[in-house]
Amino acid sequence: xxxxxxxxxxxxxxxxxxxxxxxxxxxxxxxxxxxxxxxxxxxxxxxxxxxxxxxxxxxxxxxxxxxxxxxxxxxxxxxxxxxxxxxxxxxxxxxxxxxxxxxxxxxxxxxxxxxxxxxxxxxxxxxxxxxxxxxxxxxxxxxxxxxxxxxxxxxxxxxxxxxxxxxxxxxxxxxxxxxxxxxxxxxxxxxxxxxxxxxxxxxxxxxxxxxxxxxxxxxxxxxxxxxxxxxxxxxxxxxxxxxxxxxxxxxxxxxxxxxxxxxxxxxxxxxxxxxxxxxxxxxxxxxxxxxxxxxxxxxxxxxxxxxxxxxxxxxxxxxxxxxxxxxxxxxxxxxxxxxxxxxxxxxxxxx
Ligand code: NAP
Ligand code: ZN
Ligand code: ZN
Numbered sequence: 001x002x003x004x005x006x007x008x009x010x011x012x013x014x015x016x017x018x019x020x021x022x023x024x025x026x027x028x029x030x031x032x033x034x035x036x037x038x039x040x041x042x043x044x045x046x047x048x049x050x051x052x053x054x055x056x057x058x059x060x061x062x063x064x065x066x067x068x069x070x071x072x073x074x075x076x077x078x079x080x081x082x083x084x085x086x087x088x089x090x091x092x093x094x095x096x097x098x099x100x101x102x103x104x105x106x107x108x109x110x111x112x113x114x115x116x117x118x119x120x121x122x123x124x125x126x127x128x129x130x131x132x133x134x135x136x137x138x139x140x141x142x143x144x145x146x147x148x149x150x151x152x153x154x155x156x157x158x159x160x161x162x163x164x165x166x167x168x169x170x171x172x173x174x175x176x177x178x179x180x181x182x183x184x185x186x187x188x189x190x191x192x193x194x195x196x197x198x199x200x201x202x203x204x205x206x207x208x209x210x211x212x213x214x215x216x217x218x219x220x221x222x223x224x225x226x227x228x229x230x231x232x233x234x235x236x237x238x239x240x241x242x243x244x245x246x247x248x249x250x251x252x253x254x255x256x257x258x259x260x261x262x263x264x265x266x267x268x269x270x271x272x273x274x275x276x277x278x279x280x281x282x283x284x285x286x287x288x289x290x291x292x293x294x295x296x297x298x299x300x301x302x303x304x305x306x307x308x309x310x311x312x313x314x315x316x317x318x319x320x321x322x323x324x325x326x327x328x329x330x331x332x333x334x335x336x337x338x339x340x341x342x343x344x345x346x347x348x349x350x351x
Contacts, residue, residue, distance in 0.1 A: 001026055001027075001124055001125055001126075002026070002027040003024035003025060003026055003027065003125065004024070004025055004027060005022045005023070005024060005025075006022070006023060006024075006025050006134055006135045006136050007020060007021075007022060007134065007135050007349055007350075008020075008021055008022070008023045008062045008130060008133055008134035008135070008349075009021070009062065009133040009134075009323050009326055009349070010023070010050075010060050010061055010062035010063070010130065010133065011050055011059065011060065011061060012059045012060045013059060014050070014051045014052040014057070015051075017327040018050060018063075018133070018326050018327055018330075020349075021060065021062070023060075023062055023130040023134060024125060024127065024130075025130075025134075025136065025137065025138045026124050026125055026138050027138075028073060028074070028075045028138060029075055029124070029140075030075040030076045030077040030078075031075050031077050031078060031140050031141055031142070032074075032075045032078070032138050032139065032140055032141070033071050033073070033074050033075070033078055033081050033087065033138070033139060033140075033141050033144055034071070034072050034073040034074070034136060034137070034138050035067070035069040035070065035071055035072065035087055035089065035136060035137050035138075035139070035144070036069045036070050036072050036135065036136050037067055037068075037069040037132055037134060037135060037136055037137060037346045038068055038069045038070065038153055038154075038345075038346055038347075039067075039068050039069070039153055039154045039157040039320075039343050039344065039345060039346060040064040040066055040067050040068075040131075040132040040133055040157060040343070040344045040346060041064075041066030041157040041158040041160065041161065041162070041188070041316070041318075041341055041342070041343045041344075042063075042064075042066075042188075042326075042329055042330075042333065042341070042342040042343070042344065043065060043066060043158075043161045043162060043188060044187065044188065044189075044249045044333060045063075045065070045161070045272065046063035046064060046065070046131075047063075047330050047333055047334070048249075048272065048274070049061055049063050049118065049119055050063050050330070053274050054272070054274060055274070056119075057119055058119055058128050061118060061119050061128070061130075061131075062118055062130035062131045062132075062133055062134060063118055063131050063132075063133055064117070064118065064131035064132025064133040064134070064344075065089075065090055065091045065116070065117045065118060065131055065132055065160065065161050066090065066132065066157045066158050066159075066160040066161045066162070066343075067088060067089040067090070067117070067131075067132035067137060067157070067160060068086070068087070068088045068147060068153045068154075068156060068157045068160070069086075069087065069088075069136075069137075069153075069346075070084065070085070070086060070087070071083050071084060071085040071087050072136070074141070075141075078141045079141075080141050080144075080146075081141055081144065081146075085146070086146070086147035086149075086153065087144050087145065087146060087147060088144070088145040088146075088147050088156075088157075088159075088160050088306070089117060089132065089137060089139050089143065089144055089145070089160070090117070090145065090160035090161055090164060090296070090302055091108075091116055091117055091160075091161060091296050092107050092108065092114050092115070092116065092117070092143055092296070092298075092299065093115050093116070093117045093120075093129065093139050093140070093143045094114065094115035094123055094140060094143060095107040095110040095113075095114035095115065095143075096110050096111070096112045096113075096114075097142075099111040099112065104298075105298040105299065105300040105301065106298045107143075107298045107299055108295045108296050108297060108298055109295070115129060116129065117129055117131045117132065117137075117139075118130055118131030118132075119131075133323065133326070133344065133349075134346075134349070135346065135349055135350060142299070143299055145160070145299070145302055145303050145306055146303065146306070147306065148306055148307055148309075148310035149310075150310055150313075151306075151309065151310050151315055152315055154318060154320055154343050154345070155315035155316050155317075155318050155343070156306075156309070156315050156316070157316070157318075157343050158188055158192065158315075158316035158318065158341040158343065159192070159305065159306060159309055159314075159315070159316070160302070161296065162188040162189045162192045162316065162341065163192050163196070163305055163306075163309060163314075163316075164296055164297040164301065164302045164305050165189055165270050165294070165295075165296050165297065166189050166190075166192050166193035166196055166197075166245060166247070166270065167196050167297065167301070167305040167308070168294055168296065168297035168301055168305075169245060169268045169270065169292075169294035170193070170196055170197055170200060170202075170243075170245070171200075171301070172294065173242075173243050173266055173268065175197055175200050175201075175202050175242075175243060176200050176201045176202065177200075177201035177202070178201075179200075179201075179202040179203070179242050179243065180202070180203045180205070180237075180240060180241045180242050180243075181197045181202045181203065181204050181205070181241065181242065181243050181244070181245065182204075182205050182206075182207060182237065182241045182243070182244035182245070182257065182260055183197070183204060183205070183206050183207065183222070183244075183245050183247065184207040184228070184244055184245065184246045184247060184248055184257050184271075185207070185208070185246065185247040185248035185249065185271060186206055186208040186210065186213050186216075186340070187247065187249065187333075187336065187338060187340060187341075188316065188338070188340055188341040189247035189270060189271075190206065190208075190245075190247045190340070191220055191316070191317060191340035191341075192314070192316055192340075193245050193247065194206060194217075194220045194221055194222045195220065195221055195312075195314045196305075196308075196309075196314060197245075198221045198222070199308070199312040199314060203223050204221070204222045204223050204224075205222065205223060205224040205225065205226060205237055205241070206220075206222045206224070206225045206226070207225075207226050207228040207244075207257070208225060208226075208227065208228060209227075209228055209229055209336070210336055211227060213339075214227065216339070220317070224236075224237075228256065234256065234259075234260075237260050238259055238260060239259070239260070239261065239262055239263075239287065240260065240262055241260045241261055241262060241265055242261075242262060242265050242266075243261075243265060243266050243267075243268065244257045244258075244260055244261060244265070244266075244267045244268070245268050245270060246267060246268065246269045246270065246271050247270055247271050248271040248273070249271050249272070249273060250273055251273050251275055251277075252273070252277070253277075253278070254267060254269070254277050254278075254279050254291065255278075255279060255280050255283050258279065258280075258283035258284065258287075258289055258291065259283055261287055261289050262287065263287045263288055263289075264287070264288050264289070264290075265287065265289050265290070266289070266290040266291075266292055267289065267290070267291050267292065268292045268293065268294050269291070269292070269293045269294075270293070270294050270295075279291055316340060316341040316343075317339060317340045317341065318340075318341050318342070318343045319338065319339065319341070319342050319343070320343050320344075320345050321342050321343070321344055321345070322344070322345060322348035323344050323345075323346070323348045323349045324348060326344065329342040
């Protein structure tokens with residue numbers, strides 16, 4: 001397999017800051033497209049991976065899975081993209097294509113295992129895959145998304161993970177007008193979940209531990225906000241919500257959110273803290289409640305989400321940073337100090 005070298009930011013160890021490194025990208029196969037990366041969002045999963053918080057990272061690792069850019073080259077058999085197109089890549093860059101879930105467009109649940117854009121065995125190179133904190137990337141066109149016109153590319157980058165990860169469960173559990181939805185955790189995922197659930201027609205209440213974020217709620221479009229550290233406030237929607245989407249990245253108590261649900265309500269976990277979460281049996285039994293999970297979304301649904309966001313003019317509230325500010329951004333992410341997504345301007349890597 002012929003390769004070329006591109007510049008990227010990654011790390012060789014959990015306790016080493018991310019830094020400039022060279023990584024290989026494959027030369028174009030017939031169905032590949034090459035994308036110059038213009039912007040890449042910073043998801044909390046990038047931090048979990050870089051610091052080996054899920055205890056599964058293979059180093060060196062180059063995080064980044066909210067990738068937008070411009071197509072610079074296409075393989076001989078590519079039909080859906082041309083050089084100059086605005087395009088995007090999210091978490092999934094390949095899968096078996098034949099299992100029952102791939103056939104249904106649920107590549108996130110591919111039975112033999114999909115290929116994630118970083119820290120996955122690369123089907124072609126024999127190394128791990130390297131993610132989007134890089135100058136460019138090569139991906140099979142079947143896993144590349146079209147960026148709709150009218151969306152600002154930098155502010156749209158977080159849709160590729162935070163957007164689809166919240167859109168997919170909101171769709172799956174039938175959120176619409178008449179649905180009362182809770183969003184727990186107001187970070188990258190949480191703030192997009194507000195905008196998407198509102199566009200679907202739901203009543204949206206946000207649960208935050210950050211008193212400083214309360215004032216932002218109206219601007220983000222939510223109907224109400226509950227400071228989750230205040231026991232009195234936590235009673236306001238007790239036993240009344242249809243669905244709570246839990247986007248919390250750190251250790252917490254799902255029981256607090258199960259108690260917000262009406263009978264047959266569902267708590268959907270998308271946040272991925274490392275330590276096991278405990279749940280009281282009574283909080284499930286008493287309201288015939290459900291505790292569920294959801295994992296990003298398939299390729300077709302990701303395109304559907306991008307088109308939905310373009311139609312409703314939904315993008316992330318971002319803080320655009322240079323790649324040199326990456327490690328500082330990780331520290332701020334850990335302190336829940338982001339309004340509400342860091343996006344890297346990749347021009348800073350080329351400079
Ligand atoms: P983020 O921007 O850092 O936001 C997480 C928010 O959770 C924080 O802003 C904070 O909100 C809240 N929080 C953090 N620690 C907390 C604690 N100990 N107790 C209570 N609240 C706490 O992270 P993100 O990028 O949105 O990602 C959120 C989680 O989803 C991460 O674990 C990530 O790995 C996971 N994720 C999962 C999927 C999937 O497919 N399931 C996809 C993407 C990401 P407040 O300040 O409002 O309290
Ligand atoms: Zn992510
Ligand atoms: Zn499959």
